[in-house]
Amino acid sequence: MIGYIAGRSPLHRAHPYTTLALAGAVLFAAFAMTEPATVWLLVLAGAALAATGGVLRSSVRTALVLSLPIWALLFVLYGLLGAAPRVALGPVSFSAPGIARALVLGGRVTAIVLGFLTALATTSPHRLVEAMTARGVPFGRTFLLASTLTVLPRMRERAARILEAQQCRGLRLGGSVLARVRALGPLALPLILGALAEVDEQVLALDVRGAAAGGPRTALDPPPDSRPQRALRWGLLLLVAAAYAWKFRRMRG
Amino acid sequence: MTPRVSLAGVTFTYPGADRVALRGVSLEIAAGEIVVVAGAAGAGASTLLLVATGLAPRLVGGTLAGSRTIEARRCGIVFARPWTQLTGLCSTVADEVSFGPACAGRPRAEVTELAARAMQQLGIAHLALRDPAHLSGGELQRVVVAAALALQPELLALDDPAAELDPAAADALYRMLPPLAAAGLAILLATPDIERAARVATRALVLEEGALVADGPPAVVLPATEVGVLARAAGCPAPYPLDVPALLARIAR
Numbered sequence: 001m002i003g004y005i006a007g008r009s010p011l012h013r014a015h016p017y018t019t020l021a022l023a024g025a026v027l028f029a030a031f032a033m034t035e036p037a038t039v040w041l042l043v044l045a046g047a048a049l050a051a052t053g054g055v056l057r058s059s060v061r062t063a064l065v066l067s068l069p070i071w072a073l074l075f076v077l078y079g080l081l082g083a084a085p086r087v088a089l090g091p092v093s094f095s096a097p098g099i100a101r102a103l104v105l106g107g108r109v110t111a112i113v114l115g116f117l118t119a120l121a122t123t124s125p126h127r128l129v130e131a132m133t134a135r136g137v138p139f140g141r142t143f144l145l146a147s148t149l150t151v152l153p154r155m156r157e158r159a160a161r162i163l164e165a166q167q168c169r170g171l172r173l174g175g176s177v178l179a180r181v182r183a184l185g186p187l188a189l190p191l192i193l194g195a196l197a198e199v200d201e202q203v204l205a206l207d208v209r210g211a212a213a214g215g216p217r218t219a220l221d222p223p224p225d226s227r228p229q230r231a232l233r234w235g236l237l238l239l240v241a242a243a244y245a246w247k248f249r250r251m252r253g
Numbered sequence: 254m255t256p257r258v259s260l261a262g263v264t265f266t267y268p269g270a271d272r273v274a275l276r277g278v279s280l281e282i283a284a285g286e287i288v289v290v291a292g293a294a295g296a297g298a299s300t301l302l303l304v305a306t307g308l309a310p311r312l313v314g315g316t317l318a319g320s321r322t323i324e325a326r327r328c329g330i331v332f333a334r335p336w337t338q339l340t341g342l343c344s345t346v347a348d349e350v351s352f353g354p355a356c357a358g359r360p361r362a363e364v365t366e367l368a369a370r371a372m373q374q375l376g377i378a379h380l381a382l383r384d385p386a387h388l389s390g391g392e393l394q395r396v397v398v399a400a401a402l403a404l405q406p407e408l409l410a411l412d413d414p415a416a417e418l419d420p421a422a423a424d425a426l427y428r429m430l431p432p433l434a435a436a437g438l439a440i441l442l443a444t445p446d447i448e449r450a451a452r453v454a455t456r457a458l459v460l461e462e463g464a465l466v467a468d469g470p471p472a473v474v475l476p477a478t479e480v481g482v483l484a485r486a487a488g489c490p491a492p493y494p495l496d497v498p499a500l501l502a503r504i505a506r
Contacts, residue, residue: 126344205338210356
């Protein structure tokens, strides 16, 4: 599940900037961490964030689905084909530094994906628009960010409709891999062409409704911000800066 | 009456098209008029709406020759497919209807009042707190029309607005137009549903291959449509009936 899930958790109630700042902090911190243990602590922090948002199960499941192919690739590249010293496990030998490297890289990917899935699941696009509008961000940028958050759920709904329609017309999805690949055409083409046609109409409709007017837009229901939340965002920024300072100090040392 | 839009010898060609979509069209649409645009598919009715509202060629692209003056300070347009006209960023119908006035930077209280009035006009006040994503096609179309009205347009273009509506909802939508026109709104309506449109229209245009071939009162102009042709073939004297029940009643007499 990728996209907003309505709820009343602390993350749902938080200012959207706070939720995005948490996801952003996980992203930057992931690249500052160089040891498997610290990276996987960050994964645990991402999971704790998802649990706070009440989206632990869906976020972890989707993060695993998205990360597993990358883990497999990292395991082959670094674990099997990596440099010595190697550790024998039955008939197969693994590269010890390669496994450590794969754990760091795989952990980073998992932490980042988990952080952003949690942010997507707990940040209402509408509240984000209102928050950005209240801060005077031009609507073009607001729309770009908010529609990025909503594009996947919308595409999924559209794909489901097209799938049902094509199945009614006799499209068969089972069978061999080749048959499944062939079935992709009747699904992907209407999905892409339909989306493009609808975007045309949406651009016209939004323009007429003043979306491109450029002037200041009225925020109707801006989400409340608070001093503790602002402090948390600054704190996250300082924490990330400290993590990078520590990383560079270690690299020089 | 003040013209809301004037076209003089307007010819429009879509980008990359090898034939013109509108050919030498001259007309004026005044405040208070409900002008129905009839014609076969591809005759140029939808294009006329885009040109009259200023969307073509500004956003659509293409080339426009001739003279066009849009006096209306604000134009609204409604397309056949309501889901393409939603912002996708609003979690309630009230927010969706408020979007346009909010983009215009109107004060919050005024935006709320405009949206409430528009929803009242369309009979969707009870849907104000519903999620637009969970509405039926008919309800959604009324939301889209309300969103257009909330902008207080002086010219409203409706492109087959009842395409997604059941007969009762279509009747209700058309019944709503005369009071709006009486309040000074100029309405340009392109639809294949000539029977319903003829009941509310004050004027009719007939397009053939992009050229304006008839312009006048619906009772005079619309016999050029299918019902009129049937009435002539059945030997009915002019003025011809505008819809099938009226034609049957006339023949029965």
